[in-house]
Amino acid sequence: MKYAPKPLPFKKALKGISEKALVIHHDKLYVGYVNKKNEIADKLAEFSHGKKDLSSANQSYSEFRALKDGETFAVNGVYLHEYYFNALGGEGVAAGALADAIVKKYGSLQNFLNYFRACGMSARGWVVLAWDTHEAKLSVYTGDAHNQGGVWGAIPIIVLDVYEHAYFIDYGSDRGAYIDDFFMNLNWNAANAVFETVRYVGR
Ligand code: FE
Secondary structure, eight states: OOOOOOOOSSOSOOSSSOHHHHHIIIIIIIHHHHHHHHHHHHHHHHHHTTSSOOTTOOSSSOHHHHHHHHHHHHHHHHHHHHHHHHTBSSOOOOOHHHHHHHHHHHSSHHHHHHHHHHHHHHOSSEEEEEEETTTTEEEEEEESBTTBSOOTTEEEEEEEEOSGGGTHHHHTTOHHHHHHHHHHTBOHHHHHHHHHHHTTTTO
């Protein structure tokens, strides 16, 4: 069964982030990852159901390796963008159990914002505030590509896309201003809803 793209959970304009940028980001780039995810899944199904020969699998190059490598890139491209869009469209007013847990861990909300912002300036792709199920605690991880830097067993809660396509149209090279506006647009209700579903995993 084909994976269907999720619609944006908010209207196509935010504070600072234009409709043009969001339409390109969601309708072209995100949907493009969904389409590749489906295409790769169809091709891998031929291998997993005995229709294609698995004996050519090879770590230097093989069609099977190319599909498996593309699979994690496309699937993470879909999931990371869905987390990113899910936590946008709000008023940016920190509240709820997640805000409390952040203050408890980082000492203050501002400390967290400063740290997360620095992660955004350091990463080449993604910043993820996650619930790390191994240690049952909040952690911020960074990645330079969809399938690099992810930590197994860490469940994303707030995800920031720092690829140039996310901000260059509206901010030019001023990534810091984009990150500041990301927090201005953060939907803490949505982030809290995710936190409520994951906060007891691993405890
Ligand atoms: Fe993106």
